[in-house]
Amino acid sequence: MSDEPKVSTQSLERLLGPRSEEVSCEQCFETLDQFVELELAGEDAETALPGLPAHLEGCSACRQDYESLRALVAEES
């Protein structure tokens, strides 16, 4: 059996990032607080701030910032 690495369509999609339009890292930072509060309030954050979820899918650093902010705000509320 060959030792050639295999790549699945799923892992290829991950490498290629989100298919939909996404905001930049700067735009993500500007609206991350609003996004998190909308989400925690059960509102439609994705419609209010389109392009941000796609960015969080494609940018692992911004995603970590998002996860931390969400966890911190949730803990305090």
Added chain:
Amino acid sequence: MDRALRDRGGSAADESDAWLSALRAEGPERERAEGELHDLLLRAARFEVGRRRAALSYVRGEELDDIAMQAADDAMVALLAKLDDFRGASRFTTWAYKFALLEAGVKLRRRAWQGREVVLEPESWSGFADRSGSAQDEVEQAELLEALREAVEKTLTPHQRQVFVALALNEVPIDVLAERLDSTRGALYKTLHDARRKLRGELAAAGLVESGD
């Protein structure tokens, strides 16, 4: 802010207004507000350190405390420079927290990579290899891999290739790469985004993935 300001008004908007008013005041009121803001930022930075502590178990607690303090200090400077940008779309405290979490996250990722070489060439393609599929998938997977290799080589500029390989293939944290290349997270992500678009277009044309929107 704590209790003193919270007690002045019940709503989040009142609380945010109180923060802004105090931070724009002169003399002791401003000093007190800045002290409270620093405490808030430090709390957020320590929260981030706590979340990442397990991955940094080899780093002394004292050093992690220093990182949290530096993150709070840097966040304070960044936040005060952007105070006029606050529009009340969230609570002031939520807005403030993101500055500290960003600074702490960047410092911790850089600390985790301290002394590690950042590889800018595709040393191995096995990082995204999927060995869980059946033998029947082998031909298709080999075709995907070869197509991706070719697209990376042929369609990307040298800079795009370097950034794509480091961030997507070798999983170097973007803030670490930004430091090594004297760049910024935003600029590198833009490069990565453009590279991904090119690669998706190339592979979609070959029928291997779906095209972008």
